[in-house]
Amino acid sequence: MDWRIKFKWQYDYAKSQLQNINHFENDWHGLVSALHDLMTTDGFDSSKAELLTTLRKKVWLENGKLVSAEKAILKAVKALNDNDATVPDAPKMRASALKFLLHTYMLYTSGNRAVWIHSLPKNFLHWPSIHLNSWASTGSQVKELLKDHNEHFTAVQKKDLFAATQYSLAWCQKTNMILAQATSKSDKDKGAALAIVKRWFSDPSTSDADLDKFIAVLSKGFKDITATLNRGSMILTDWVPLRRASTPEEIRFLNSEAFTFACNNEGLDVVYIEKSFFIDHPGNVLSGPKNWARILVHELTHLICGTEDVAKGQARYAWYGIGPHAGFMGSDAVKNADSWAFFCADCAGVLTESERSRALKII
DSSP states (O other), X not given: OOTTOOHHHHHHHHHHHTSOGGGSOGGGHHHHHHHHXXXXXXXXXXXXXXXXXXXXXXXXXXXXXXXXXXXXXXXHTXXXXXXXXXXXXXXXXXXXXXXXXXXXXXXXXXXXXXXEEEOOBTTOSSOHHHHHHHHOOSHHXXXXXXXXXXXXXXXXXXXXXXXXXXXXXXXXXXXXXXXXXXXXXXXXXXXXXXXXXXHHHOOTTOOHHHHHHHHHHHHHHHHHHHHHHHTTOEEEEOXXXXXXXXXXXXXXXXXXXXXXXXXXXXXXXXXXXXXXXXXXXXXXXXXXXXXXXXXXXXXXXXXXXXXXXXXXXXEOOTTTOOOOBTTXXXXXXXXXXXXHHHHHHHHTTOOOHHHHHHHTOOO
């Protein structure tokens, strides 16, 4: 597995294939140029999201009638033929760019706040350009892939993923309020706010000065996460190459809930949603929508704040125990992604007493 070939790699490659409109049929020039502009340096431009709907209509409809996607795409890239003739590499790569965008969606809540979902069909075993280049040597194989619409995420899962981002944002906004109260000199709720912070990040040896430092780190981190969620640039997808996982490491990532690249190492705000995201495993502390939001906050702390899955005994997930103590100190907890996520859920008031107690287990 080449972990350098991230979503951003395919994103940039697809954009490059849209750069010269003269490589497309004349009636595609305007849309191709606009799609190129949709793909900014920082991610998809939410103000141009309707272009993706226009693309899907243009691919699937001809004179108001449904048509097979492969016909429209190959015609667009000047490679349509009625036999099994091999599609030349250059138009095939332009087709891969259109296929990439065809399965990209933006869902709104209000204003420009949005989440982008990329849901490539299940038969793809790599990003579109690589799969079409590596495993589609005949015209028939290219056509089969271009018309495939059996997407990785179901319509229900897309809605659930979008809802999870909204829960995450609401949690983070409440967390910002708690952290502001914890540092206030006059807020009547300061004591209660500090108690929540101490619950997740203070061991018996934590000093007041230590706690102040922890609060400063948390405050900056959750403000940055909130800003990321608000700017409408977050992309949810699966890591498509993992669909052909074979090594133990690859299978471990495939069977995880989600992962990302720390400190925005990818250059885009991307969270990879994997097999266990929607599974309520028996050992989980949370389940359903609460757990989905917890996963996203956990991953966003990696992505935006550079947190870790701190290994003290085992990696410190809530099911193992993240109560701060001598064996897992406050200085460990403030680096630990699941500590941030459960603190966030606690600030939002969504944890039951049982869930809180299970997560704060001392081990």
